[in-house]
Amino acid sequence: MKNILVTGGAGFIGSNFIHHLLRVETDIRLVNADALTYAGNLDSLADVADDPRYHFVQSNICDGEQMGAILRDFQIDTIVHFAAETHVDRSILGPRQFIETNLVGTFTLLEAARNYWLNEKALPLQSVRFHHVSTDEVFGSLALDEPAWTEDTPYAPNSPYAASKAGSDHLVRSYGHTFGLPYTITNCSNNYGAYQFPEKLIPLIILNALEGKPLPVYGDGQQIRDWLHVEDHCEAIHLVLTKGKNGETYNIGGENQPANLTIVETICAILDDLRRDSPHKPHRNLIQFVADRPGHDRRYDMDTRKINAQLGWSPRHTLEQGLRDTVQWYLSNPEWVDAIRQRQEYKGWLDANYKSREEKQ
Numbered sequence: 181m182k183n184i185l186v187t188g189g190a191g192f193i194g195s196n197f198i199h200h201l202l203r204v205e206t207d208i209r210l211v212n213a214d215a216l217t218y219a220g221n222l223d224s225l226a227d228v229a230d231d232p233r234y235h236f237v238q239s240n241i242c243d244g245e246q247m248g249a250i251l252r253d254f255q256i257d258t259i260v261h262f263a264a265e266t267h268v269d270r271s272i273l274g275p276r277q278f279i280e281t282n283l284v285g286t287f288t289l290l291e292a293a294r295n296y297w298l299n300e301k302a303l304p305l306q307s308v309r310f311h312h313v314s315t316d317e318v319f320g321s322l323a324l325d326e327p328a329w330t331e332d333t334p335y336a337p338n339s340p341y342a343a344s345k346a347g348s349d350h351l352v353r354s355y356g357h358t359f360g361l362p363y364t365i366t367n368c369s370n371n372y373g374a375y376q377f378p379e380k381l382i383p384l385i386i387l388n389a390l391e392g393k394p395l396p397v398y399g400d401g402q403q404i405r406d407w408l409h410v411e412d413h414c415e416a417i418h419l420v421l422t423k424g425k426n427g428e429t430y431n432i433g434g435e436n437q438p439a440n441l442t443i444v445e446t447i448c449a450i451l452d453d454l455r456r457d458s459p460h461k462p463h464r465n466l467i468q469f470v471a472d473r474p475g476h477d478r479r480y481d482m483d484t485r486k487i488n489a490q491l492g493w494s495p496r497h498t499l500e501q502g503l504r505d506t507v508q509w510y511l512s513n514p515e516w517v518d519a520i521r522q523r524q525e526y527k528g529w530l531d532a533n534y535k536s537r538e539e540k541q
């Protein structure tokens with residue numbers, strides 16, 4: 181692993197992964213290929229922008245020529261593919277971009293890798309790897325009494341987002357099976373931590389609470405996610421890159437499964453403590469139940485025994501401490517937050533997603 185291409189590196193997990201890799205690996209060249217959609221943010225990487233190991237190329241994974249040129253120019257041996265449309269609610273209001281980016285984009289990137297590594301034989305095959313970052317949502321939804329998903333659980337995606345990620349996983353696997361493209365896939369549960377775009381539950385609740393705005397809880401708030409600290413996720417991906425086996429899939433999960441309402445109440449309690457003079461205390465009074473997400477998955481739970489037994493990975497962060505650190509991060513980085521809050525696109529999204537929910541309730 182010498183010349184690494186990270187796609188979607190200006191997003192939440194990608195930027196955390198770039199920070200992680202530059203911390204733990206010295207002898208690498210890292211290229212961040214990101215189209216800078218609404219979710220891409222170079223402010224998240226300001227501290228590494230001048231690192232001689234780091235290169236940013238504004239580029240789109242749907243553009244095969246651009247991807248091919250990056251692979252050749254930087255002699256890329258390892259691709260870590262994060263770039264995607266990622267918000268379930270946006271995939272319900274507008275699915276088309278999810279098909280374009282997650283399916284056509286992944287296909288285009290796979291073709292570029294096949295061409296450079298397999299057709300041009302630019303590098304020794306045993307030195308290359310396509311790592312695809314995917315989600316637990318491909319497995320669908322669990323009832324309360326069902327066992328956690330393993331790597332062998334059949335796919336049953338429910339949202340257009342989940343379906344587009346499932347399709348991209350299948351494409352990656354098929355390139356391994358048919359063409360012999362070396363690959364690994366990780367399917368991961370809900371991440372939280374620094375630099376997450378505030379359309380997702382945890383940062384949205386923190387920022388709304390700080391401003392005294394309603395805290396929207398979909399449906400009855402009893403849906404369950406498997407929360408994982410983003411730094412634990414980055415460590416797991418790094419392990420899979422260095423020790424994972426070609427052609428294998430690994431589940432990654434946080435071993436934390438509180439209901440959404442509990443997550444929201446916990447954030448409120450942390451803010452009551454960290455912002456003792458807030459006029460919005462107690463913050464839990466801001467909670468508002470709103471119309472549910474259509475097709476809302478009830479429960480996610482990942483069985484992580486494979487990555488634990490084979491690669492020795494388990495999450496290091498407790499949810500209690502991780503949430504507190506995350507709230508503190510958003511309190512300590514008002515410039516990062518304000519730059520997003522001021523964007524028209526973000527304001528437009530909040531109106532599009534929440535106004536009609538409040539009216540329906």
Ligand code: NAD
Pocket residue numbers: 187188189190191192193194213214215216217218219220221239240241242261262263264265266267281285313314315316345367368369370371372377
């Ligand atoms: P994000 O939405 O924060 O960032 C996505 C990044 O991809 C942005 O920087 C965006 O500019 C870039 N991008 C989008 N379309 C692009 C294109 N066509 N070409 C190049 N770049 C493009 O996403 P995230 O939450 O960091 O998720 C990263 C990956 O991890 C995704 O593949 C997602 O499906 C997966 N994942 C996320 C979670 C989670 O909880 N956030 C959990 C499991 C898996």
Ligand code: DAU
Pocket residue numbers: 266267268269314315316317368369370371379380381382384396397398399403404405440473480
């Ligand atoms: O499970 C992994 C997935 O986690 C990733 O693949 C996705 O990219 C990522 O966005 C995330 O999807 P979720 O839909 O689970 O995350 P989100 O933060 O949007 O919502 C978490 C839960 O909170 C979900 O049950 C919906 C609920 N929710 C969300 C928002 C934004 C609310 O109740 N209110 C809200 O305003």
